[in-house]
Amino acid sequence: MLRLLLAGSFLGSAEALFSGDVPVVSIKGIQGQVDMPLLGLGTWLYNSSVAEGAVTTAFGMGYRHVDTAAAYKNQDGVGRALSKTNLPRDEFFVTSKISGGLSASATEATADQCLEDLGLPYVDLMLIHFPSAWDGNFSGKKYRQEEWKALEAWAKSGKARAIGISHYCSRQLDDILEIATVPVAVNQVQYHVGMAQAGRLSTDDRDYMQSKGVLYQPFSPLCGPCDPPANKELITGKLVTDIGSVYNKTGAQVSLRWLVQQGLPAIPKSSTAVHLKENFEIFDFKLSEDEMSRLSAATSPAVGGGPNPTDSGDCGVTEEEVTLFT
Numbered sequence: 001m002l003r004l005l006l007a008g009s010f011l012g013s014a015e016a017l018f019s020g021d022v023p024v025v026s027i028k029g030i031q032g033q034v035d036m037p038l039l040g041l042g043t044w045l046y047n048s049s050v051a052e053g054a055v056t057t058a059f060g061m062g063y064r065h066v067d068t069a070a071a072y073k074n075q076d077g078v079g080r081a082l083s084k085t086n087l088p089r090d091e092f093f094v095t096s097k098i099s100g101g102l103s104a105s106a107t108e109a110t111a112d113q114c115l116e117d118l119g120l121p122y123v124d125l126m127l128i129h130f131p132s133a134w135d136g137n138f139s140g141k142k143y144r145q146e147e148w149k150a151l152e153a154w155a156k157s158g159k160a161r162a163i164g165i166s167h168y169c170s171r172q173l174d175d176i177l178e179i180a181t182v183p184v185a186v187n188q189v190q191y192h193v194g195m196a197q198a199g200r201l202s203t204d205d206r207d208y209m210q211s212k213g214v215l216y217q218p219f220s221p222l223c224g225p226c227d228p229p230a231n232k233e234l235i236t237g238k239l240v241t242d243i244g245s246v247y248n249k250t251g252a253q254v255s256l257r258w259l260v261q262q263g264l265p266a267i268p269k270s271s272t273a274v275h276l277k278e279n280f281e282i283f284d285f286k287l288s289e290d291e292m293s294r295l296s297a298a299t300s301p302a303v304g305g306g307p308n309p310t311d312s313g314d315c316g317v318t319e320e321e322v323t324l325f326t
């Protein structure tokens with residue numbers, strides 16, 4: 001079993017130090033609660049061989065959680081790295097994603113292909129990557145509901161422990177909740193220091209998601225896709241490095257700590273060993289209330305690309321206005 005600690009207990013304890021262990025947050029699975037480690041490794045834009053190398057290095061350090069997707073085209077590399085660890089399947093957590101806008105048969109086929117590429121019998125979490133197809137086609141309630149129902153059926157056969165969505169806004173979540181027979185575990189959206197005050201246009205109605213029991217899972221925790229220099233602000237920026245100097249921690253560690261201290265899992269991406277190690281070492285210090293407030297009050301870096309439905313699933317933007325990133 002995962003040697004992990006509950007986020008609830010960790011969050012309540014100022015002095016906790018968990019060498020080698022990572023706290024977890026519980027998400028709503030198909031058959032009860034599923035524990036997701038609060039820290040994982042992102043793999044977006046990595047090819048198979050970079051992903052294999054990064055997962056191998058990270059898991060060698062103690063990471064037990066990786067985030068990938070069919071669209072990343074690197075799941076074979078992730079799978080090879082996982083296989084090399086020789087870890088029992090219940091000792092690590094894998095998230096994958098299938099594209100939005102898929103028919104029922106394509107949903108099943110794409111999700112099955114993810115398992116085949118990963119070389120795994122099941123994933124811990126399977127997400128629908130986007131509320132429509134990438135090109136904006138197959139958008140709307142009817143298509144969202146069809147794909148969700150097909151994903152439920154697939155997961156219920158034992159191929160995913162939990163299922164969820166990504167880039168959905170509250171209206172789009174409601175489409176799913178109307179017909180869901182298993183919990184929507186997670187909505188994965190862009191969220192990092194700089195966005196807490198960004199409002200509904202950027203933050204996917206976080207409170208609404210959480211009121212429905214859907215874990216708000218941040219992606220791009222270091223603002224990876226932000227345009228320079230904003231993509232360095234959460235690493236070498238004054239706000240995060242000043243706070244980090246109090247604890248002998250780096251800016252990146254402070255940025256990640258701000259998320260996990262709220263009970264939100266962080267999935268920073270790195271293929272650099274020293275960065276992977278740094279990102280893992282965020283559970284041996286605690287930010288003060290004042291520091292958390294200052295980080296929450298930050299208004300930059302803004303959401304990468306500006307508030308838009310591709311990053312936020314913004315409900316204020318109509319289906320027709322959805323802009324595209326591929």
Ligand SMILES: NC(=O)c1ccc[n+]([C@@H]2O[C@H](COP(=O)([O-])OP(=O)(O)OC[C@H]3O[C@@H](n4cnc5c(N)ncnc54)[C@H](OP(=O)(O)O)[C@@H]3O)[C@@H](O)[C@H]2O)c1
Pocket residue numbers: 041042043044045067068129166167188189218219220221222223224225235252253267268269270271272274275276278279
């Ligand atoms: N659901 C979705 O549609 C979606 C969208 C975007 C992202 N995601 C997920 O979220 C993950 C993370 O987001 P992201 O890939 O956009 O980027 P990110 O994690 O916000 O930032 C990654 C960048 O930060 C650098 N970095 C990482 N740790 C560092 C450290 N300690 N010190 C200095 N630099 C550091 C990395 O470079 P080095 O390699 O040099 O360390 C890389 O350039 C993705 O990989 C993906 O799994 C999901």
